[in-house]
Amino acid sequence: FGAGDPQADNDWAAFRQALYSPYSRNLVYFGHGAPNGLGYNPANANRYITAAEIGNTLHTVPVGQTNRHAFRMVILDGCSTGKGTLPESFGIIHQENVPGSYYADASLRPSAFAGWSAAKYVGFFDGATVSFDHIYFIQLIQEYMALGNGIKTSVNIAGGMPQCQWVMSSQFKIFGCWDLTFWAFND
Numbered sequence: 001f002g003a004g005d006p007q008a009d010n011d012w013a014a015f016r017q018a019l020y021s022p023y024s025r026n027l028v029y030f031g032h033g034a035p036n037g038l039g040y041n042p043a044n045a046n047r048y049i050t051a052a053e054i055g056n057t058l059h060t061v062p063v064g065q066t067n068r069h070a071f072r073m074v075i076l077d078g079c080s081t082g083k084g085t086l087p088e089s090f091g092i093i094h095q096e097n098v099p100g101s102y103y104a105d106a107s108l109r110p111s112a113f114a115g116w117s118a119a120k121y122v123g124f125f126d127g128a129t130v131s132f133d134h135i136y137f138i139q140l141i142q143e144y145m146a147l148g149n150g151i152k153t154s155v156n157i158a159g160g161m162p163q164c165q166w167v168m169s170s171q172f173k174i175f176g177c178w179d180l181t182f183w184a185f186n187d
Helices: 006-019 051-058 100-105 132-146 151-159
Strands: 026-030 037-039 048-050 073-077 112-116 172-176
Touching (some): 006 048, 048 051, 151 172
Antiparallel strands (some): 112 172
């Protein structure tokens, strides 16, 4: 999207509206990211959504609000999205491997967040070519989850596949419930 492209502003507005819909509880995002937001340029509020905005709008930060709209599963395929405050902004516990019993005892629906703890390069040579290892990795995570595996197991399996040898899968951080599947607790 070019800087003067009005369609990009419309696309981001539509994304923002879908993100905050009361019916939204799962998100898979492919794009630019940062530790504390989604998008490429934090200075452009039309094309960047901060973790603070997400937390304020979803009523997840500060914790304990009555109108809380927490997400069940969030997978962010964007640079450094697993380094900052995005998990809690979506209402997901910012801790690795939270046991299912914790959620049951707290009367909460299990949830999981996945994001990169480092910069990722999906395109090379100014976008002239793509890293198919990265594409396969993300695709395989979804395939193994669809087969009934939890998100952490799916990431581990995908990261060990030969077609994903150049992906640093240990940098794909999972917070919340590692055993959460696509189909579980989605009613």
